Amino acid sequence: MTKGATRPAWWVGAAALLAVLPWVPGLQSDFGRSLLSQMGIAAVFALSYNLLLGQTGLLSFGHAVYFGLGGYAAIHLLRAVNGGWPIPVPLVPLAGAAAGLGFGIVFGALTTRRGGTIFALITLGVGELVRAASLMLPSFFGGEEGVTASRTEAPRWLGLDFGSQLQVYYLIAAWLFVAAILIHAFMRTPVGRLCNAVRDNPERVEFVGYDPRRVRFIAFSVAAAFAGLAGGLHAINYEIVTGEAVGATRSGAVLLMVYIGGVHHFVGAVLGAAAITWLQVSLSDYTSAWLLYLGLIFMGMVAFVPGGLAGLAMIHLSALRTRAVAAIARSYLLALPFALATLAGAATLIEIAYRRSTQPEAGALMTLFWIPMDTAKPWPWIGAAGVLALGAAALARIRPRVAAAWERAAEEIHAHA
Amino acid sequence: MREIVVFSLLNGAVYGLLLFMLSSGLTLIFSMMGVLNFAHASVFMLGAYLSWQISRWIGFWPALVVAPLLCGLVGAAIERYGLARVHRLGHVAEILFTFGLAYVIGELVIMAWGRNPIENRVPASIDFAAFRIYGTSYPFYKVLMTMISVGMFAFLWLAFKRTRVGLVIQAALTHPRMVSALGHDVPRLFVLVFAIGSALAGLAGVIGGFALLTEPNMAAALGPIVFVVIVVGGLGSIPGAFIASMLIGVVQTFAVAVDYSLADLLRALGMGLPPGSALREMLAIKLSQAAPLIPYLLLVLMLIVRPRGLMGTRDT
Numbered sequence: 001m002t003k004g005a006t007r008p009a010w011w012v013g014a015a016a017l018l019a020v021l022p023w024v025p026g027l028q029s030d031f032g033r034s035l036l037s038q039m040g041i042a043a044v045f046a047l048s049y050n051l052l053l054g055q056t057g058l059l060s061f062g063h064a065v066y067f068g069l070g071g072y073a074a075i076h077l078l079r080a081v082n083g084g085w086p087i088p089v090p091l092v093p094l095a096g097a098a099a100g101l102g103f104g105i106v107f108g109a110l111t112t113r114r115g116g117t118i119f120a121l122i123t124l125g126v127g128e129l130v131r132a133a134s135l136m137l138p139s140f141f142g143g144e145e146g147v148t149a150s151r152t153e154a155p156r157w158l159g160l161d162f163g164s165q166l167q168v169y170y171l172i173a174a175w176l177f178v179a180a181i182l183i184h185a186f187m188r189t190p191v192g193r194l195c196n197a198v199r200d201n202p203e204r205v206e207f208v209g210y211d212p213r214r215v216r217f218i219a220f221s222v223a224a225a226f227a228g229l230a231g232g233l234h235a236i237n238y239e240i241v242t243g244e245a246v247g248a249t250r251s252g253a254v255l256l257m258v259y260i261g262g263v264h265h266f267v268g269a270v271l272g273a274a275a276i277t278w279l280q281v282s283l284s285d286y287t288s289a290w291l292l293y294l295g296l297i298f299m300g301m302v303a304f305v306p307g308g309l310a311g312l313a314m315i316h317l318s319a320l321r322t323r324a325v326a327a328i329a330r331s332y333l334l335a336l337p338f339a340l341a342t343l344a345g346a347a348t349l350i351e352i353a354y355r356r357s358t359q360p361e362a363g364a365l366m367t368l369f370w371i372p373m374d375t376a377k378p379w380p381w382i383g384a385a386g387v388l389a390l391g392a393a394a395l396a397r398i399r400p401r402v403a404a405a406w407e408r409a410a411e412e413i414h415a416h417a
Numbered sequence: 418m419r420e421i422v423v424f425s426l427l428n429g430a431v432y433g434l435l436l437f438m439l440s441s442g443l444t445l446i447f448s449m450m451g452v453l454n455f456a457h458a459s460v461f462m463l464g465a466y467l468s469w470q471i472s473r474w475i476g477f478w479p480a481l482v483v484a485p486l487l488c489g490l491v492g493a494a495i496e497r498y499g500l501a502r503v504h505r506l507g508h509v510a511e512i513l514f515t516f517g518l519a520y521v522i523g524e525l526v527i528m529a530w531g532r533n534p535i536e537n538r539v540p541a542s543i544d545f546a547a548f549r550i551y552g553t554s555y556p557f558y559k560v561l562m563t564m565i566s567v568g569m570f571a572f573l574w575l576a577f578k579r580t581r582v583g584l585v586i587q588a589a590l591t592h593p594r595m596v597s598a599l600g601h602d603v604p605r606l607f608v609l610v611f612a613i614g615s616a617l618a619g620l621a622g623v624i625g626g627f628a629l630l631t632e633p634n635m636a637a638a639l640g641p642i643v644f645v646v647i648v649v650g651g652l653g654s655i656p657g658a659f660i661a662s663m664l665i666g667v668v669q670t671f672a673v674a675v676d677y678s679l680a681d682l683l684r685a686l687g688m689g690l691p692p693g694s695a696l697r698e699m700l701a702i703k704l705s706q707a708a709p710l711i712p713y714l715l716l717v718l719m720l721i722v723r724p725r726g727l728m729g730t731r732d733t
Binding site: 057059110111113114116117118120121122124125126128129132133136137138139248252255259289291292294295296298299302303306350353354357358 | 451453499502503506508509510512513514516517518519520521523524525527528529530531532637641644645647648652698699702706707709710712713714716717720721724
């Protein structure tokens with residue numbers, strides 16, 4: 001958690017950013033606003049997940065259960081609203097939060113008895129249980145087609161009919177803002193502080209006289225409520241909820257978002273949610289191998305950048321104030337072309353192999369990085385492998401320079417502190 | 418009726434042994450390093466694909482040996498060049514690393530063999546009837562699967578109890594620091610254990626590949642069940658993993674054969690159905706439909722009744 005996040009100015013800035021984003025050139029279209037809406041939903045979900053992973057040290061592989069069940073509760077309520085219930089649409093996500101909280105309490109009582117590895121396994125099991133059940137109970141889960149409802153067939157509220165993507169975006173942004181404030185405030189309560197203590201040293205918490213099981217249970221239920229809220233927003237945005245909303249893929253995706261964003265910073269979850277959603281939407285347009293890239297990025301982050309994007313940003317911000325910043329920038333500039341070459345070489349190899357195995361009907365001719373190539377011949381493979389090898393070799397040579405520049409920056413930061 | 422029982426028992430035992438081959442490797446790796454290897458089922462899938470590919474080149478019998486060995490090499494590489502680096506960052510980082518690896522292996526399999534299931538048929542050399550019971554022939558390949566799994570376990574058991582390396586590994590499972598202080602190279606033992614566990618998964622892939630469907634989703638389908646097995650059996654306990662594997666194997670196979678629902682049971686007992694459409698729908702689910710749910714129900718039940726698992730000794 002950053003110190004700056006407690007300042008009111010920070011929150012005002014965040015609100016202003018959320019308000020301005022749909023008017024930024026490039027995001028003004030319906031597509032851009034829909035992308036922003038998806039990012040907002042993912043951000044609420046990721047913030048709720050970071051309450052578990054980052055703040056309480058609980059690694060869950062089944063958090064989508066509460067997202068999905070919240071989504072189902074909201075879509076069923078929305079159907080009732082379509083049928084004449086006088087409930088304004090902006091309040092429908094609260095039904096999702098309530099359902100998330102309810103199921104979080106029920107399943108949390110079972111799963112939070114222990115932390116660590118066994119907690120991770122049990123959440124995985126509960127996730128599979130709910131996913132399997134979703135296929136067996138079509139009257140609630142809607143079977144293969146899912147459950148649909150309309151967000152526009154509802155009583156108008158302040159003149160809003162939610163017919164345009166812009167109105168939906170502002171609804172999501174408002175809930176994101178509220179959820180972020182609430183989660184941030186929760187972390188400052190004594191229970192929230194105990195969550196951090198349970199993460200760092202559960203035995204000591206027990207010794208001081210608190211029950212780590214109860215702390216885990218409370219954190220789990222609260223996180224489930226916010227996951228349900230995100231599910232409710234999902235229901236309003238898409239007007240449909242299907243069984244995959246509770247599935248393992250979504251549980252895995254939120255884990256990736258939070259970890260890649262950075263578990264040690266409050267904004268990390270939001271950063272990760274925005275980045276991964278953008279990757280999902282844009283990369284999947286260009287390549288069918290995007291899951292492979294995502295997996296590789298994730299493994300690389302786990303091995304080399306455990307602080308995530310937020311941690312990376314923080315290090316660079318603190319380095320900006322040192323005199324070594326010029327040396328760092330120079331070493332980066334030197335490394336940049338070779339890094340790009342390495343990536344391009346690797347991506348070319350992956351793309352050719354993917355095309356040949358998954359789309360043989362598309363033919364052997366393809367264009368990558370503006371170069372037309374015939375994948376039936378060996379030269380694209382050899383060329384790409386050569387570029388990859390040369391780039392990697394050059395990077396290995398430049399690496400000591402980058403490390404030396406950072407060493408100087410670290411010395412300076414330590415001298416100041 | 419007796420026919421169903423006998424066949425379900427036979428098939429359940431074969432499935433259970435397959436599960437045990439996977440869960441024993443996972444348990445070995447877990448008890449040694451405290452690492453939950455999410456990529457374990459992916460190595461199993463890799464074994465199935467590799468054996469299919471290799472048997473097309475050099476025949477089934479050589480593939481039966483070569484594919485598990487390759488999987489063992491893959492496992493050794495995962496530990497040596499991947500996990501060993503992440504080790505200093507703690508258990509969560511290790512789990513996450515293998516989680517990412519599962520994605521990557523799954524996509525690499527798609528890259529090499531495509532998205533559709535491959536035609537991984539039972540090889541002709543072992544596709545004949547072993548014996549006949551109740552007028553139905555029982556295929557030889559299932560007998561072979563049983564023989565291979567049982568033989569493998571006998572071999573491993575002897576290796577662990579009777580050889581020097583086995584004894585050192587056993588000691589390192591519980592007292593890694595002491596073993597290291599006595600001059601044994603514990604990181605190398607880690608690589609060895611990872612290789613053995615992965616080779617077991619690969620072998621399970623070879624013989625499970627044609628019994629199950631060989632497709633890019635098979636790791637995601639079987640992985641969670643294997644995790645259920647090791648929790649129900651008790652984390653870190655190999656006998657527990659055996660009992661849980663057989664239990665889940667037999668119960669799930671039986672369930673598939675039973676075409677009755679709770680509603681049928683209530684009717685047979687002369688009771689009426691309760692009102693409420695959702696409840697009726699739940700009661701009307703046939704046991705055969707609910708079969709995929711059973712391992713997870715067992716998991717939840719076990720957590721309520723006995724949280725440490727069947728044979729679990731230590732809290733994790």
